[in-house]
Amino acid sequence: MKILVIEDEPEMLGLIKQFLETENYVVEEACNFVSGMDKIVSYDYDCILLDIMLPDGNGLELLQKLKNLEKADSVIIISAKDSLDDKVRGLDLGADDYLAKPFHITELNARIKSVIRRKKSDGRKMLEFQNVKINIEERLVLINNQPVELNRKEFDILIFLLMNKNRITSKSAIAENIWGDYIDQSDDFDFIYSQIKNLRKKLRDFDAKIDISSVYGMGYKLIMKNNLNI
Amino acid sequence: MKLINHTLLFLSAILLVTVSLWAVLFYYQLITHFRATVDEGLANYKIVLIDKLKDDSSVAKQDVFAENIYIIRSVSEDYALQVRDSYKDTLIYSGLKHKSYRTRLLTTAFLATDGKYYEMKVISQELDNGKLIKKLAISLLWLFLFLFISSILVNNFVLKKTWKPFYELLKYLNDFSLEKNRLHEPIKTKIKEFILLNKSIQNLLRTSVDSYNSQKQFIENASHELQTPLAIGINKLELLAGEEELSVVHIGKIGNIIESLQRLSSLNKSLLLLSKIDNKQFIAEEQMSFNEIFSRTIADFSDFSEYRRIRIIYQPEDIWHHRINKELADILVMNLLKNAIFHNRQGGEVIIRIAISSFTIENTSDVPEMIPDKLFERFNQTARSKNSTGLGLSIAKAIADASGLFVTYSYNDRHIFIVSSAPQ
Incomplete structure (x- = not known):
């Protein structure tokens, strides 16, 4: 299982990476809009954790790009802004889930698993x-x-x-x-x-x-x- | 006292003093002038009489003021020579009127054509000072009244027009509130003082609004910036708690720290919510049924209320529809219901009633009656449990204010919160 974490806060990024690795995922990281875009375009992931507040761009644009490329990667938006508008927009653009900071690491874990499971097993x-x-x-x-x-x-x-x-x-x-x-x-x-x-x-x-x-x-x-x- | 009335009162007092002073002076001048005229008349009459005496010696046969207004009697030469013409006020007894009256008397002596000396006294018509004063006073009263009315008119028309910018400014300041964040258009006036006042007020308000906004912005930014480190702290501790070499005691301690951080985080969320409500960031409104919201929220809280053995009695007497933001409506109901459950006692109850345009939440509690004004204040310290943020009720109030609702608190053995679309 390959997961891409796009997050500008280095500590948060390191933390998520460390946690996901204990769950036996392969973790790739991107800390800004540009490198996120690079990775999205070049590779496929099972799940992308996307912080929408990036220093050099809006994460929602990355989501838009992903959908334009017709990629099937699951996306979970993580945002410090607990705003209903962003949530609605993100889900409209095709995100699979929306998680507001601060969240429990166990909650993130459950959401990732549920997103991946839905995609892989068709729920059967x-x-x-x-x-x-x-x-x-x-x-x-x-x-x-x-x-x-x-x-x-x-x-x-x-x-x-x-x-x-x-x-x-x-x-x-x-x-x-x-x-x-x-x-x-x-x-x-x-x-x-x-x-x-x-x-x-x-x-x-x-x-x-x-x-x-x-x-x-x-x-x-x-x-x-x-x-x-x- | 209104400014205009104040001016009017002052003006009237000054007018009264001036007019009275003027009246006294006028009276004395009038009297002097009047006497001079009377005396001149008497002198003329004297000459006429002396002329008459030349042709008609019977004129001299008058020794009382009976029908005539003069007396002539012959006197010795010595006496006549020392008489000088004199005018004086005197009282004359009138047999006809049976009373004395004040008159002007001219005493003179002359040498007639017959070679004899005569003394002559001539009186004028009645002088009535009392009447004069009365007449004068009445006309002065009229004058004063006229001046008074004119000054009222002047005040109403001229002063009101002059002070109009001032009153507009006053009304604007009265209506001004920092939250509304609206600076006024400069009032159009040509009066230098008002232009200055206008400028000063605008400067003052601009700095107030600016500092209010920057304070608000600061709280918002601070809350936002806190979210990420808080999230990192909580998550790191959660990972730490999972490490195998930790003892039960250590895990318990980590749990306590996580709890504190979470409290901080929910406090932060509440502050952000408050500033979002204050900034009117919840725009989309739709027709919501409070009955539906209550049914849903009561179900959500059922586990918690059951655990605390609190009975929730839901009595919708009517259906209340209101135009409100969905998220805010949910939070409003949730916060009030949460408050009623959390500050309840074991085995207590919560009664919810819904009318056509209001709902009431009553709850039993061990907490005594609260002060209504303080209750909705942010971080109100009375009756805080250690885990509440102290913002729940102020959020409810802020939502009510932003949605055209009124929330009131009363106490009648139970704590009663009423939310309605019209002031109670």
């Missing part, structure tokens, strides 16, 4: 994690080939955690992913706990080989049971 393929099979489009979960009833939020939490498996996912990242941005000012995210508790119980009842562990002070982590060497 079952995702497999140990003995758990999931069809995201049909919102279907099978554990040991037995269907499991999950409510909408439990399902969304499971997917989000699976996308970030073996990674600590903060409570606020989960809350924002499932409940939306509006929840970001709540006192605490303990209300997530009841959903997690139910989800965990169902996983255990069906003897799934994945489990959700709590990480004190941070959030939760989805772990593969055979990785535990128990």
Whole structure:
């Protein structure tokens, strides 16, 4: 999987690159409009992370160029400007997603995976994690080939955690992913706990080989049971 | 007191003093002149009488002022010679009128053609000072009234016209608000002082508007510039937390730092939102139904309210449609509902009512009654929980102001927020 990151902030760029490499992506970087344009024209990528506020040009023009070249690269816009206009314009121009800064690295991860998955599998393929099979489009979960009833939020939490498996996912990242941005000012995210508790119980009842562990002070982590060497 | 009335009062006082002073002087001059005329008349009469005496000696047979206005009696030569013509005021008793009256008396002596000396006294007609004063006073009153009315007219027509630019300027300053950001057109006037005033005010306002704008710009830029380092900080810490050699305690501490940074970030977002609302950057308006927004928002918050065991009672009595920006309408409802849930108590309730052009959100709380004016202020310190930005209600207020809505707070055992399209 090849990902191009177009971002003018060197620290942000380095950070995203470092993270994506731990997820086993091949990462190319561009730190301005011109070098971004070069790479877009010359190569194909599975996914492009595009900061639209570049010092020497508007990232939306790069998007326009990409679409004019009729390239199939998926594009996720990342912007410090949380503006509805930019979002609408970007999505109209053919971007696959829009993420406002600051974002959780786990959220970025989930979005990239979802964008790539949509493109590759046409939404038909079952995702497999140990003995758990999931069809995201049909919102279907099978554990040991037995269907499991999950409510909408439990399902969304499971997917989000699976996308970030073996990674600590903060409570606020989960809350924002499932409940939306509006929840970001709540006192605490303990209300997530009841959903997690139910989800965990169902996983255990069906003897799934994945489990959700709590990480004190941070959030939760989805772990593969055979990785535990128990 | 209005400037015009003030001028008028001053002018009237000056007029009153001037006219009165003038009246006194005029009276004395008039009296002197009048006496001189009367005395001249008496002197003429004397000559006529003396002439008459030449032909008619019976004229001399008068020793009381009965029908005639003179007395003539013969006197000795010595007495006559020491008499000089004299005019004086005197009181004469009139038998006919049975009363005394004031008159002018001429006393003189002369040598008649018959060789005898006579003394003659002639009186004038009645002198009535009282009447004169009265007449004078009345005409002066009329004069004063006339002057007073003319000065009112002068004030109304001339002064009003003269001060017109001043009043326009005053009205403009009264209507001026920094947020509206509108500098006025210079008022057209030829009066030097007003041109100067105009210029000074324009300069003053321009600097105020400029510094207000630059402050606003600064906050906006600062908030924007903060987003990237915040994002980097949060993400770095998230990556750090994932490293395997960290202990549970370390991860917990990193979690705390991330929480603080996130709070900073949401504060930042709120500030940006506020400045965007203030800058009128939410332009597109459409017909929105608050009923729909509430149904959706209540569902969104259901997990949280259930967790806190707060009952949300939704009672739409009518459907309220309002023309408003969609994003702002969502945020308005969300912030007020969030406020009602977060400042509630365990097991409390939130009651939402919707009428034809207003909605009401009531909530139970352990927080006592708040001061309405302070409540909507930014970073209002009263009843802040540690995690709130303190901007939620001021954002709600800013949205209401920008969308032609009115948000009011009252307290009746419960905190009540009313949003309506007409002032309460």
